[in-house]
Amino acid sequence: MRPAARLKTVSDLLPIILESSMAADRLVLDWGRRNRFAGSGDRRDIADQVFAILRHYSKICALVGSTDPAMVALGARLVVHGDALEDVCALADGSPHALAELDETARDKLAHVDARYGALEPHEQAAVPAWLYRDIMASELTDAAAVLDALTQRAPLDLRVNTLRGSYEQTRQKLSDEGIRTRALPKVPLALRVEGARQISGSAVFKSGRVDVQDAGAQIAAALCEAAPGHTVLDFCAGAGGKTLALAAQMQNKGRLFAYDAEPKRLQPMQDRLKRAGVGIVQIVDDDALSGLKERCHLVVADVPCSGSGRWRRAPETKWHLTPDALDNLVTAQGDILAASAGHVKVGGRLVYITCSVIGRENMDQIQAFLQAHPNFEIDENATYGGQKGVVQLDPHNTDTDGLFCAIMRRNSP
Numbered sequence: 001m002r003p004a005a006r007l008k009t010v011s012d013l014l015p016i017i018l019e020s021s022m023a024a025d026r027l028v029l030d031w032g033r034r035n036r037f038a039g040s041g042d043r044r045d046i047a048d049q050v051f052a053i054l055r056h057y058s059k060i061c062a063l064v065g066s067t068d069p070a071m072v073a074l075g076a077r078l079v080v081h082g083d084a085l086e087d088v089c090a091l092a093d094g095s096p097h098a099l100a101e102l103d104e105t106a107r108d109k110l111a112h113v114d115a116r117y118g119a120l121e122p123h124e125q126a127a128v129p130a131w132l133y134r135d136i137m138a139s140e141l142t143d144a145a146a147v148l149d150a151l152t153q154r155a156p157l158d159l160r161v162n163t164l165r166g167s168y169e170q171t172r173q174k175l176s177d178e179g180i181r182t183r184a185l186p187k188v189p190l191a192l193r194v195e196g197a198r199q200i201s202g203s204a205v206f207k208s209g210r211v212d213v214q215d216a217g218a219q220i221a222a223a224l225c226e227a228a229p230g231h232t233v234l235d236f237c238a239g240a241g242g243k244t245l246a247l248a249a250q251m252q253n254k255g256r257l258f259a260y261d262a263e264p265k266r267l268q269p270m271q272d273r274l275k276r277a278g279v280g281i282v283q284i285v286d287d288d289a290l291s292g293l294k295e296r297c298h299l300v301v302a303d304v305p306c307s308g309s310g311r312w313r314r315a316p317e318t319k320w321h322l323t324p325d326a327l328d329n330l331v332t333a334q335g336d337i338l339a340a341s342a343g344h345v346k347v348g349g350r351l352v353y354i355t356c357s358v359i360g361r362e363n364m365d366q367i368q369a370f371l372q373a374h375p376n377f378e379i380d381e382n383a384t385y386g387g388q389k390g391v392v393q394l395d396p397h398n399t400d401t402d403g404l405f406c407a408i409m410r411r412n413s414p
Contacts, residue, residue: 004098054316105389150396155313217401222246229254241270310403382406
């Protein structure tokens, strides 16, 4: 495909993604499957352009003075990719499979992009909806503006070494043998960060279960859970099982690890992942079986549904889909889940609340409300990371991870 045809495709995909509830990566992948004329390089470049736009969408719209998909796609070539004005305008030449030729008004808007930078509102500069920008800036993030800027960058690819299948050193060497270069993350002992663009899922190391794709932040949150061999552990919002696998490895495949999700269909991918990872202690439970775990667990992990604001690097479309009402509903559900999960913690046991969010209402506000309503729980300050005790906020600026929040609490009385 010519660059002009790729840009036309990007322009066509943008309104579909912004109006759909489906994940952007799924929609782009589906487009590639339907249009086999596009080579792998074409598909990769189209995806890269789409995600770059979504990360900076409101900023680009403000700078080009338009929400027209063609203008936004062209503006991104200037704003994000740093292309020259004439080169950008040349991409809209009216030829088959290209954008329509620009009129004088459109050219003028593109020509004055640099001049509009000084007039950007703070939320436009941060590429965040105005109502959400206020919430985030009012949170307890360290250098919130820098965190928001970091969330507009491309995310790295991190792997977790599965110690049930082999050692860290052996696994890293096997990846190297397949031409997959990685670097260690000193503060995350089992993490490997992939260098360069590589397909991991097709590698022998991945297929053998030696590694799982998991952001370093999620690995830190899992490590803070401190699941121990022989314990009874409940993953209360298990989903596809990413943290379940990490907990099983911590437990050295010894003990009982129960996986529950209020939406059972979300658990379906877990069985294949468990088999690949060599995990044999996980039992998926339904509502009836869950009731039998009341006050019996050494550890309960509640990785609750959330805004996903800490993952905007990976799923930037979600910040444009989120509404105030949707956030209100999430906050209500989180409080309900946290209260319900607490009932399964035995005296002396631990309750870990996790979100992939940088919004205070989903994080510390929830913990303060929970502790006020449940005086038999307290923050466990023995759980620490980076100088933070008991309550840990991660983000791409301060910890070089996705944005995650983790609160570790202990039940100190019936």
